[in-house]
Amino acid sequence: MTTFEDIRKLIGDLPGPDLQAQRQAQIREPRLTKPAGALGRLEHLAEWLCAWQGRHPPRVERISARVFAGNHGVARRGVSAYPAEVTAQMVANFEAGGGAINQLCRVFDVEFAILPLDIDRPTGDFTEQAAMDEDACAAAFAAGYDAVPPAIDLLCVGEMGIANTTAAAALACALCGGTAAEWTGPGTGVGAAALAKKAAVVEAAVGLHRQAGADGLELLRRLGGRELAAMAGAIVAARLQRVPVVLDGYVCTAAAAVLTALRGDALDHCQVGHVSAEPGHRRLLQHLGLRPLLDLEMRLGEGSGAVLAAALVKAAAACHAGMATFEDAKVSTGPT
Amino acid sequence: MTTFEDIRKLIGDLPGPDLQAQRQAQIREPRLTKPAGALGRLEHLAEWLCAWQGRHPPRVERISARVFAGNHGVARRGVSAYPAEVTAQMVANFEAGGGAINQLCRVFDVEFAILPLDIDRPTGDFTEQAAMDEDACAAAFAAGYDAVPPAIDLLCVGEMGIANTTAAAALACALCGGTAAEWTGPGTGVGAAALAKKAAVVEAAVGLHRQAGADGLELLRRLGGRELAAMAGAIVAARLQRVPVVLDGYVCTAAAAVLTALRGDALDHCQVGHVSAEPGHRRLLQHLGLRPLLDLEMRLGEGSGAVLAAALVKAAAACHAGMATFEDAKVSTGPT
Numbered sequence: 001m002t003t004f005e006d007i008r009k010l011i012g013d014l015p016g017p018d019l020q021a022q023r024q025a026q027i028r029e030p031r032l033t034k035p036a037g038a039l040g041r042l043e044h045l046a047e048w049l050c051a052w053q054g055r056h057p058p059r060v061e062r063i064s065a066r067v068f069a070g071n072h073g074v075a076r077r078g079v080s081a082y083p084a085e086v087t088a089q090m091v092a093n094f095e096a097g098g099g100a101i102n103q104l105c106r107v108f109d110v111e112f113a114i115l116p117l118d119i120d121r122p123t124g125d126f127t128e129q130a131a132m133d134e135d136a137c138a139a140a141f142a143a144g145y146d147a148v149p150p151a152i153d154l155l156c157v158g159e160m161g162i163a164n165t166t167a168a169a170a171l172a173c174a175l176c177g178g179t180a181a182e183w184t185g186p187g188t189g190v191g192a193a194a195l196a197k198k199a200a201v202v203e204a205a206v207g208l209h210r211q212a213g214a215d216g217l218e219l220l221r222r223l224g225g226r227e228l229a230a231m232a233g234a235i236v237a238a239r240l241q242r243v244p245v246v247l248d249g250y251v252c253t254a255a256a257a258v259l260t261a262l263r264g265d266a267l268d269h270c271q272v273g274h275v276s277a278e279p280g281h282r283r284l285l286q287h288l289g290l291r292p293l294l295d296l297e298m299r300l301g302e303g304s305g306a307v308l309a310a311a312l313v314k315a316a317a318a319c320h321a322g323m324a325t326f327e328d329a330k331v332s333t334g335p336t
Numbered sequence: 337m338t339t340f341e342d343i344r345k346l347i348g349d350l351p352g353p354d355l356q357a358q359r360q361a362q363i364r365e366p367r368l369t370k371p372a373g374a375l376g377r378l379e380h381l382a383e384w385l386c387a388w389q390g391r392h393p394p395r396v397e398r399i400s401a402r403v404f405a406g407n408h409g410v411a412r413r414g415v416s417a418y419p420a421e422v423t424a425q426m427v428a429n430f431e432a433g434g435g436a437i438n439q440l441c442r443v444f445d446v447e448f449a450i451l452p453l454d455i456d457r458p459t460g461d462f463t464e465q466a467a468m469d470e471d472a473c474a475a476a477f478a479a480g481y482d483a484v485p486p487a488i489d490l491l492c493v494g495e496m497g498i499a500n501t502t503a504a505a506a507l508a509c510a511l512c513g514g515t516a517a518e519w520t521g522p523g524t525g526v527g528a529a530a531l532a533k534k535a536a537v538v539e540a541a542v543g544l545h546r547q548a549g550a551d552g553l554e555l556l557r558r559l560g561g562r563e564l565a566a567m568a569g570a571i572v573a574a575r576l577q578r579v580p581v582v583l584d585g586y587v588c589t590a591a592a593a594v595l596t597a598l599r600g601d602a603l604d605h606c607q608v609g610h611v612s613a614e615p616g617h618r619r620l621l622q623h624l625g626l627r628p629l630l631d632l633e634m635r636l637g638e639g640s641g642a643v644l645a646a647a648l649v650k651a652a653a654a655c656h657a658g659m660a661t662f663e664d665a666k667v668s669t670g671p672t
Contacts, residue, residue: 033429034436035417035524039640040613040633081371082668089667093369098660100370107654108647188371277376295631296648297376304375311444311647312632318443324434331425332418 001142004134004217007236011262014239017051017269024056025049031325041293045271045313046320052244052269053153057321060314065105065156065303066147066234067094069116070140070226073125074205075163079198081188084122084162091116091160094302101158101302108311110156115147117226126170126205130222137221137229144230148237155238156273156310158248158303159227159255162188166198168254169280170205170223175214175257176287180206185250185278187299216261228255235259239269246313248306249276249299253284260288273309274298337478340470340553343572347598350575353387353605360392361385367661377629381607381649382656388580388605389489393657396650401441401492401639402483402570403430405452406476406563409461410541411499415534417524420458420498427452427496430638437494437638444647446492451483453562462506462541466558473557473565480566484573491574492609492646494584494639495563495591498524502534504590505616506541506559511550511593512623516542521586521614523635552597564591571595575605582649584642585612585635589620596624609645610634 049058165187180203385394501523516539
């Protein structure tokens with residue numbers, strides 16, 4: 001998988017849902033000891049798990065989180081409240097167990113790995129050139145693809161990279177249309193003046209790379225970053241391994257949106273863990289027709305929203321698999 | 337605690353928040369390795385835990401769920417899709433570990449108990465008489481009060497009782513005003529004709545007991561039920577033991593609303609776990625000025641939404657207590 005052609009072939013061949021396992025879930029659900037529909041979205045999650053795990057009952061025991069880190073040439077444009085060296089510092093913090101994501105993974109028994117991608121070599125400044133050439137973008141995609149562990153039940157993907165909400169905004173704007181300002185938010189917390197500058201940077205980048213059209217991989221290469229390419233690769237690998245995925249926030253969803261540009265159903269095995277306080281995320285989810293599971297005003301990245309939501313997915317599987325049926329429990333099903 | 341006068345005194349003497357512990361949380365929060373505010377509502381949860389546990393850092397290790405079951409005279413009016421014997425059948429199901437709440441408690445390591453309250457003796461039909469006399473109501477309150485285990489970190493409260501969304505609607509309508517139809521929903525899933533009948537039952541009950549005025553305990557006695565009184569008792573006991581509480585759905589919130597009628601800040605140590613698909617719940621939360629943590633279209637009761645949300649509260653405590661500070665992790669705090 002060293003060229004875009006390889007990746008296009010891979011995505012073209014992605015498997016669909018297991019309709020038989022999904023059907024088994026639909027048959028069991030109304031037999032469980034609760035009013036029909038009373039578990040709301042948990043019921044849909046259980047059915048979705050069956051469809052994409054290819055088994056019934058669903059199982060969510062082994063959950064892994066993969067967080068990819070990258071550095072961005074555009075960081076030099078002053079688009080973040082933090083300097084670029086924070087990416088490496090936070091990678092070290094994750095390795096030492098001090099990040100929010102470390103605590104969340106510990107609480108929910110999620111296996112965690114942080115994968116820094118050439119963070120000493122930032123991508124090109126996409127206001128002047130493409131962020132990556134095809135080799136670099138395909139290599140980052142492959143790194144994500146290879147990072148999905150075998151025999152897991154659920155994958156959470158996340159990222160860390162100073163300036164990467166600028167990349168997310170540029171990608172979202174190029175993929176979905178609209179103005180740069182509509183897609184640009186405060187990220188780590190820039191003020192009003194810096195926010196206007198950030199939107200101008202996004203506008204310039206989208207204009208410079210307009211020739212890429214709507215080709216997801218070309219846009220990923222020009223406006224993305226290594227951690228975005230890696231997340232896309234991990235999402236694709238999970239589909240092939242029949243591992244459902246929980247996406248995180250704005251940057252993660254922008255990377256995932258690249259895949260839908262290549263194939264409309266490419267994210268059907270994914271849930272959006274949460275909607276970020278970064279305003280572009282809600283807009284992007286609406287554009288993609290995706291509903292988040294949580295809305296807690298978080299905007300941290302690191303896979304934090306994905307891991308929180310994975311707990312809900314695990315709960316959904318446990319209810320579906322473990323609850324008694326009306327027959328088993330001798331509970332009346334209605335006023336007959 | 338055998339009279340309403342005892343209960344009124346207890347509620348009058350409830351302790352307030354620990355402002356010193358809360359302040360310690362406010363001091364630590366901006367030092368943690370994340371942009372300010374990036375954990376959104378999790379940050380507020382950590383601070384709230386400190387205020388109501390009376391300690392810093394917060395700790396959420398030992399979580400208990402208490403689910404109270406009761407039967408209702410008004411069930412004879414055909415207000416539920418299920419017959420009244422389902423209450424006892426579901427109690428047996430919970431005892432055998434077959435309910436949704438059992439699976440959720442297992443997933444999130446929450447200690448569980450179901451407490452049936454005289455379920456072979458339904459309360460009075462409140463379209464004709466008060467549901468309970470003062471002795472019965474105070475006894476149910478005391479049963480909930482005594483059900484909170486010692487030395488826990490967080491309490492989830494829930495209920496089971498055929499026809500109890502009718503009681504919730506009547507209580508909410510009497511406490512908050514508006515029409516019966518605005519507060520009445522399908523509950524376990526009644527159709528349109530039964531829904532209209534249910535609203536008429538609620539309207540008749542509220543009219544019959546109008547003389548109770550806005551007195552929370554009088555309304556609880558007349559329009560509530562044993563499991564509602566018990567939830568109110570458990571919420572009060574938790575406050576006294578410095579145990580924060582996660583509320584569940586419509587019936588639970590209606591019971592809690594009785595307490596705010598007695599004392600405006602009586603629920604400050606409580607979070608609302610989720611907003612139910614039962615439409616009256618969203619309305620009641622707006623009336624009380626409370627924001628739910630989850631919105632997953634659930635409408636099961638049993639404490640199910642509370643236990644799911646307790647996982648978020650636990651995550652909030654873990655992040656606040658366990659994350660590295662900028663100083664510890666040698667992470668730059670800004671572009672100085």
